[in-house]
Amino acid sequence: MTAIELRGIERQADRALVERARDGDRQAFGQLIEPRVPTLYRSALSILRHEADANDAVQQACVDAWRELPRLRDPDRFDAWLGRTLVNRCRMILRSHRRVSVREVSVDTLTTEPGGRDRATDDWSGVDAIRRAFGRLSADHRIALVLHHVEERPVAEMAALLGVAEGTVKWRLHEARRALQRALQREDA
Amino acid sequence: MTRIVDPDPRLLRVALTPDPAAWPRGDLAAAILADVERTPQRRGLRVPLAGWLATPQPVALTRLAALGVTLLALVAWLYLLGQRPPTPVPLSNGDVFFVRGGDLWRVAPEGGEPVRLFETPDVLEFGPIWSPTGERAILITFPGDAPRMSMDVINADGTGRRHLAGPPEHVLASFAGDPSWSPDGRFVAFVRERKGFPRVAIMDVDTGSARIIDSPWPINDPSWSPDGRWIVGHTPGDVSSTVRVVTIDAETGQTIVVHTDRGRIGRMTWLPDASAVAYAIDRPDSNELHLLRTDGALERLDTGGLQPVEALLSPDGTRIAFAAAVKHCTAAPHVMRLDGSELVRLEGESWLAGWSPDGEWVIVTTEKPFDPLVGGLVAIRPDGSERRTIVPWTNQDVALESGSGYCNRERPSFSGIGWRGFRP
Numbered sequence: 001m002t003a004i005e006l007r008g009i010e011r012q013a014d015r016a017l018v019e020r021a022r023d024g025d026r027q028a029f030g031q032l033i034e035p036r037v038p039t040l041y042r043s044a045l046s047i048l049r050h051e052a053d054a055n056d057a058v059q060q061a062c063v064d065a066w067r068e069l070p071r072l073r074d075p076d077r078f079d080a081w082l083g084r085t086l087v088n089r090c091r092m093i094l095r096s097h098r099r100v101s102v103r104e105v106s107v108d109t110l111t112t113e114p115g116g117r118d119r120a121t122d123d124w125s126g127v128d129a130i131r132r133a134f135g136r137l138s139a140d141h142r143i144a145l146v147l148h149h150v151e152e153r154p155v156a157e158m159a160a161l162l163g164v165a166e167g168t169v170k171w172r173l174h175e176a177r178r179a180l181q182r183a184l185q186r187e188d189a
Numbered sequence: 190m191t192r193i194v195d196p197d198p199r200l201l202r203v204a205l206t207p208d209p210a211a212w213p214r215g216d217l218a219a220a221i222l223a224d225v226e227r228t229p230q231r232r233g234l235r236v237p238l239a240g241w242l243a244t245p246q247p248v249a250l251t252r253l254a255a256l257g258v259t260l261l262a263l264v265a266w267l268y269l270l271g272q273r274p275p276t277p278v279p280l281s282n283g284d285v286f287f288v289r290g291g292d293l294w295r296v297a298p299e300g301g302e303p304v305r306l307f308e309t310p311d312v313l314e315f316g317p318i319w320s321p322t323g324e325r326a327i328l329i330t331f332p333g334d335a336p337r338m339s340m341d342v343i344n345a346d347g348t349g350r351r352h353l354a355g356p357p358e359h360v361l362a363s364f365a366g367d368p369s370w371s372p373d374g375r376f377v378a379f380v381r382e383r384k385g386f387p388r389v390a391i392m393d394v395d396t397g398s399a400r401i402i403d404s405p406w407p408i409n410d411p412s413w414s415p416d417g418r419w420i421v422g423h424t425p426g427d428v429s430s431t432v433r434v435v436t437i438d439a440e441t442g443q444t445i446v447v448h449t450d451r452g453r454i455g456r457m458t459w460l461p462d463a464s465a466v467a468y469a470i471d472r473p474d475s476n477e478l479h480l481l482r483t484d485g486a487l488e489r490l491d492t493g494g495l496q497p498v499e500a501l502l503s504p505d506g507t508r509i510a511f512a513a514a515v516k517h518c519t520a521a522p523h524v525m526r527l528d529g530s531e532l533v534r535l536e537g538e539s540w541l542a543g544w545s546p547d548g549e550w551v552i553v554t555t556e557k558p559f560d561p562l563v564g565g566l567v568a569i570r571p572d573g574s575e576r577r578t579i580v581p582w583t584n585q586d587v588a589l590e591s592g593s594g595y596c597n598r599e600r601p602s603f604s605g606i607g608w609r610g611f612r613p
Binding site for chain 2: 024026029030033034037041042045046055058059062063066067068069070071092126127130131132134135136138145146149150180184186
């Protein structure tokens with residue numbers, strides 16, 4: 001059996017699970033969600049840069065997805081639809097930061113290079129500056145940068161996920177880059 | 190040090206990608222499924238009606254006609270209903286308003302059955318933020334299917350709800366919120382964010398006319414001084430960012446940076462004589478409680494080593510209530526005098542919600558991660574001598590449909606509570 005055939009079978013199985021979950025089958029929803037939780041969590045962590053917030057976002061997005069699932073017309077669109085729900089939850093959490101402030105340990109796990117590098121070196125100072133500057137960005141700018149540069153989603157896919165035109169996505173990416181540049185200049189100052 | 194102004198995509202990816210081994214805290218999947226067990230699905234009429242009409246054509250036409258007549262009757266009934274004056278929600282002075290499950294509720298301060306003022310399943314509500322005269326309040330609204338935040342205003346009896354301000358219709362994701370009333374209750378200062386840049390706007394609540402404050406800095410959390418002269422706000426950022434406290438002259442709109450610091454600033458409240466604002470500042474190494482004078486002089490309040498994350502001055506300005514971090518995602522509310530004396534811990538793991546208008550009570554919300562039915566809305570004397578539960582979360586009416594999140598910082602009851610002021 002080829003990899004393509006396997007993927008086809010997986011898609012069919014997922015479609016069946018979505019249809020069962022849409023009809024109110026909680027067990028099917030559990031089977032659908034469980035393997036996706038780590039990926040959703042890492043997406044949320046990229047956008048929010050905060051472990052507890054990322055947990056909250058994923059949990060709330062999944063409950064939203066369960067509640068609204070009967071409204072999903074095309075089961076094949078489940079993943080894009082779930083991603084959109086998560087992005088909206090991340091936005092809400094970033095908004096709520098205006099009112100709620102909790103002392104938290106920062107995300108030390110935001111490293112990618114195996115073996116780790118000394119944070120005091122110049123190389124890391126650039127990475128840290130980007131992270132600090134990223135923390136100044138708005139929800140939409142964060143989401144655009146993460147979807148494109150971290151998750152490497154093409155513009156068309158981002159447009160489908162965010163529910164906007166491709167031109168809007170391109171403009172948002174452009175704006176997000178400019179906002180990041182301005183934030184980096186402020187960090188430098 | 191390497192100076193980076195325009196990072197290349199590879200460096201950006203390195204900086205923003207989480208560790209592939211990053212894993213959710215606790216058993217997140219189990220927590221989600223536990224919430225799902227308690228959450229009903231939202232179902233429309235589309236599917237049953239489709240089945241009902243999927244019959245041979247003559248029968249289907251008859252049924253369709255019957256359905257049309259029924260719909261016409263329903264429209265006529267709704268029209269007639271709309272002609273009748275709305276039934277005002279009875280309201281007594283000093284009622285407590287809170288948001289639970291995205292809807293607004295009212296309850297008497299001595300407790301009793303809460304009353305849901307609005308049931309809007311498609312819109313989450315936050316607030317309310319009462320005008321100083323207690324005559325009307327602003328609700329923050331957030332439609333679940335669109336990333337847009339807006340503001341509505343309601344009368345004290347719950348009637349007259351109307352849209353006050355929101356992002357422009359053509360902007361998909363934007364924000365209008367963080368309202369603060371002028372002392373006379375005529376104007377409201379709020380944040381209007383477009384293209385990721387939050388600006389303060391001042392609006393006449395009756396006429397809807399507004400002006401945007403021009404500022405080189407983004408400003409969040411505006412708070413109007415009791416003498417009406419100043420609006421104070423701060424620049425956004427996280428716990429390690431530089432933050433500026435900015436005052437805006439309410440008359441001229443001129444902005445002045447009065448203090449620069451590092452960290453994330455919580456809600457700011459004014460002393461009643463408008464001489465200073467108090468706030469908690471959240472930093473990676475240590476949190477502090479600040480009293481910042483309008484001339485920029487800063488006083489650090491002694492919290493006895495506690496780590497404040499949120500602070501609110503009492504209405505008479507003699508005491509300050511603050512929530513101090515106790516362990517991961519939990520806090521304990523305390524009250525003390527401004528000189529640090531008479532420090533009292535009010536409650537264990539719970540959150541500070543607000544003062545009563547007469548300063549006789551502090552409201553806290555208690556909630557346990559994973560268990561939304563533990564705790565409630567609790568009023569405690571500032572000296573800790575008396576405690577009463579206003580609403581237990583076990584009350585079936587206000588029990589959260591979706592349950593409480595793991596480390597749920599977006600607690601509706603916390604971000605949305607207001608004790609309406611007594612009428613003069």
